[in-house]
Amino acid sequence: MLALLSSITLSLIVVTLIMLTSSLLSKKMILDREKMSPFECGFDPKETARLPFSLRFFLIAVIFLIFDVEITLLLPLASVPLFTNIFSWTLTGLFFLLILLFGLFYEWWKGALEWAH
Template sequence: MLLTISLITILIALIVMFLASILSKKTILDREKNSPYECGFDPKGSARLPFSLRFFLIAVIFLIFDVEITLLLPIASISNIANIFSWMFTSILFLAILLLGLYYEWIQGALEWSS
């Protein structure tokens, strides 16, 4: 029973993805529509400028540590209801993993903006 429901769910998902990929394709490619628009004038430069890979790396590191901080917030709220030894062990282990990750990023030079 469970296998049948799983197969039907997967089949429906595949059919929907297939139909979406077929129906969403644009068949008419126009040079004017694909060019960047600057108030009716021809563009002065390229619309696709390269961005700094360092900026992207810092942004990804920020997002990772931001998510980890949201994982740290419940630690303080469960301190009263959890076993103190398991709570302390889990908290110290999680913080050690975070500090090791931060140390690794620091050693690799990912946190230095000008290099």
């Protein structure tokens, strides 16, 4: 038992040292303007960091995330009818879908889904 524990500990130390060494050896030491820049994705670091951001794009992204999470909550309904009463399963699924549709129609009615006015 002690030999197994010591061999596991030794192998963990060896693997850790190999990973640390490979990390240090593979590090690129070329420092250019893009790598030293605090911004990514094409932002010019010589200009102001306060670029105008489209609020419509942000709203569409948030709506997408909300409905995406709600769809993931709907997915388990496909496996539940084998383990529950079919009436309560149908009622729960329809109620959840009605909430989703009500939210979608409300966003549509408020004009949040229109990209340009």
